[in-house]
Amino acid sequence: MRAPTLQDLAPDGLDVTVDPYPVYAALRAKGPVHRVLVPESGEAWLIVARDEARAALTDPRLRNDIRFSDSWTDDGGHAIGLNMLQTDAPQHTRLRALVAREFTPGRIAALAPRIEKLADHLLDGLLGTMADAGSADLVSAFALPLPLTVICELLGVPSADHGDFHGWSSEIVAPTSAEAAGAAVTGMTAYFAALIEGKRAHPGDDLLSALLAAAPGDATPAAGPAPLSPEELLGMAFLLLVAGHETTVNLISGGVLALLTHPDQLAALRADPALIDGAIEETLRYDGPVGAAAFRFAAEPLEIGGTRIAAGDSVLVSLAAASRDPRHFPDPDRFDIRRRPAGQLGFGHGIHHCLGAPLARTEAATAIRALLARCPDLALAADPAGLERRPSVLLRGVRGLPVRLAGWGSAGRYGSTD
Numbered sequence: 001m002r003a004p005t006l007q008d009l010a011p012d013g014l015d016v017t018v019d020p021y022p023v024y025a026a027l028r029a030k031g032p033v034h035r036v037l038v039p040e041s042g043e044a045w046l047i048v049a050r051d052e053a054r055a056a057l058t059d060p061r062l063r064n065d066i067r068f069s070d071s072w073t074d075d076g077g078h079a080i081g082l083n084m085l086q087t088d089a090p091q092h093t094r095l096r097a098l099v100a101r102e103f104t105p106g107r108i109a110a111l112a113p114r115i116e117k118l119a120d121h122l123l124d125g126l127l128g129t130m131a132d133a134g135s136a137d138l139v140s141a142f143a144l145p146l147p148l149t150v151i152c153e154l155l156g157v158p159s160a161d162h163g164d165f166h167g168w169s170s171e172i173v174a175p176t177s178a179e180a181a182g183a184a185v186t187g188m189t190a191y192f193a194a195l196i197e198g199k200r201a202h203p204g205d206d207l208l209s210a211l212l213a214a215a216p217g218d219a220t221p222a223a224g225p226a227p228l229s230p231e232e233l234l235g236m237a238f239l240l241l242v243a244g245h246e247t248t249v250n251l252i253s254g255g256v257l258a259l260l261t262h263p264d265q266l267a268a269l270r271a272d273p274a275l276i277d278g279a280i281e282e283t284l285r286y287d288g289p290v291g292a293a294a295f296r297f298a299a300e301p302l303e304i305g306g307t308r309i310a311a312g313d314s315v316l317v318s319l320a321a322a323s324r325d326p327r328h329f330p331d332p333d334r335f336d337i338r339r340r341p342a343g344q345l346g347f348g349h350g351i352h353h354c355l356g357a358p359l360a361r362t363e364a365a366t367a368i369r370a371l372l373a374r375c376p377d378l379a380l381a382a383d384p385a386g387l388e389r390r391p392s393v394l395l396r397g398v399r400g401l402p403v404r405l406a407g408w409g410s411a412g413r414y415g416s417t418d
Contacts, residue, residue, distance in 0.1 A: 003035040003043045006393070017389045020291075021333065024048050024321035032305035036316075038393055040175070042071060044295065044314035045307065050325035050343070052305040053317045058350040059304075062296035062315055063088050069297040070312025083235035085243075085294045085352065092351060095232060099240065100355065102154070102207050108358045111150065115363055118149055119370040127374065135381035135404040142371070143252040143401070144245075147363050151244030155237070156199060156206030165191065169242045174392040192237050208237060240356075248360040250289030250390075250397030251280070252367045257387075257401060258283055259368075260380050262335045269337060270372060276365045279337040283364075284346025285323040286335045291396045293317040293348050319345045320396065377406040 006016045009023050016023055027034050032049035047053045056062055065088050066072050084095045101107070122142045129136035148162055157165065168188040175181035196212065203209035211228060228236060259266040259279070269275050296315040301308065309315065323344045324332035347354035354360070371378065381402035388399045 003037045005037045005039060009036075017391050018385070018387075020320065021324055024318060024324065028321065028325065031307070033307040033309075038316060040178075041295070042314065044316040045304070045309055046321075047304065047315065047317045048321035048325075049305065050322040050328045050345070053319070053322035053345060054343070054349050056296065056304055056315060056317050057293060057345075057348060057352070059302070060089075061299050061302045063299045064092070064294055064296060064352065066295075066297065068299045068312065069295075069314060070310075071314075082229075082231045083239035084355075085239060086235070089351060095228075095236065096351075096355060098211065098228065099207065099236065103355055103359060105358060108362050111154075111359070112362060112366070114153075115146070115150060115366045116370070118146055119367050120374075122146055123370060123374050130403070130405055135402050138256060138401040138403045139249065139253050139398065140400065143256070143367065144249045146252070146367055147245040147248035147360070150359070150363060151241060154206065154244070155208045155241060156204050157195065157241065161191070161195075165241065166245075169246060173242065173246055173395055174390040188238065189234070192234055196233060196237065207240070211236060243354070244356055244359070246395065247289040247354070247356075248363050250395065251283060251360055251364045253398055253401050254287050254289060254396070255279060255283040255364060255368050256371065256378075256403075257380075257384065257398065258286060258335050260378065260403075261384050265335055265337050266372075270376070273369060273372075275337050276369050277361075278339070279368065280361055280364050281341050281344065281346075282335060282337045282339050285329065285339075285341040285344035287396065288319065288323065288344075288346035289395060289397055290346065290348070290354075291318065291320045291392070292394050293319060293352065294394070316393070319348065375403075375405060379404055379406040 006020055006023050009027070010016050010020075011022065014022060027046070028048045032047060032052040034046050034048065035043060036046045037043050047056055064086055066086060084092055087095060119142075122145055126136050126138070126141045129141060144166065145162075148166055149159070151157075152159070152162055152165070165188070168184040168191070171180050171184035172188065175184075196208070199206075199209045199212050203212060211233060259269065265279070269279055293316075296317065298309050298311050298313045298315060300311050303309065304315075323329065323341070323346060326332050328343055329339075329341060347357040347360075381404040387401065390397050390399060
């Protein structure tokens with residue numbers, strides 16, 4: 001008998017793509033670990049409690065390498081190269097060390113003026129569209145192009161390629177069909193191969209060129225971690241480009257959606273812009289962009305929260321469920337930007353904690369601060385219950401977020417402040 005999906009467990013009328021939290025709460029009340037069926041991925045042990053989630057994310061018996069899965073047959077799981085999410089120590093340690101210096105607080109601070117300038121430029125376009133059409137999509141006009149441009153510039157991806165790249169990326173992280181996902185993998189693999197060869201022939205002042213400078217075949221490879229193999233270089237480019245913008249798009253749009261549907265919190269932030277960092281942290285806890293960590297696979301039998309897990313079993317750590325555990329976050333379903341959500345797992349935990357978290361936080365804070373400053377009467381232009389969500393247990397986010405200026409149109413609705 002197969003395990004139930006989250007949707008199977010939901011009350012009638014509840015779409016878990018929109019709101020999985022009641023299902024997580026009901027599961028957590030019964031225990032920290034449950035067997036579920038993840039569509040397109042198979043059965044897995046789902047961890048829904050914060051303590052057990054945090055422990056699992058640092059348990060060396062749970063591996064990210066798919067070869068520890070009892071369903072593994074070949075390296076087809078490494079669809080685009082070999083990246084940090086698919087490896088364990090010591091290989092993961094070496095890969096992370098090669099790029100960690102690009103995401104230090106100092107490097108992020110140096111990027112801040114460019115992020116601010118880009119946000120202002122995009123807001124010019126957003127305001128223009130709202131003035132002409134009455135409303136605009138915040139995702140496509142602002143939340144998406146900001147982090148996409150930043151990470152592409154950091155890695156040296158030509159601006160003309162941004163659109164194609166995002167289309168492939170979106171299909172890979174939230175497939176609409178097996179055929180479309182396969183085509184996206186093929187297209188992105190060919191794209192990255194050509195990009196790498198172009199950088200090899202004509203290096204620039206970017207991260208991808210720097211990684212190539214230490215690639216195998218050099219007469220004098222750079223000191224430090226062993227250089228990247230061709231498969232690792234391909235995987236690194238894929239991971240940095242995809243992870244470098246997909247989560248931040250959802251963090252920005254999710255933060256704006258949470259604020260616009262909680263007018264008291266929006267008013268508090270407008271009254272005290274210094275609360276922006278707290279607003280970002282609460283967004284990560286309340287409805288963060290990463291619903292679950294990458295699948296782990298049991299390298300040996302183990303027990304989590306009183307549940308026996310066999311070697312080869314898949315384990316899925318729900319960051320979304322863990323961040324609403326009432327044992328750590330009182331009144332967890334309340335959005336409160338003054339909360340101090342210490343220990344929230346929005347960006348994961350342990351050696352696989354998101355490398356780009358400081359950049360994502362900076363981009364989101366800059367974007368939302370600039371948006372509220374230039375759009376003092378921003379309001380939703382659609383019923384939040386009807387917004388289309390990404391159909392993925394791993395990533396959470398809306399595909400579009402229609403907004404308007406409350407003073408330019410019909411009476412305010414949908415949780416706006418007018």
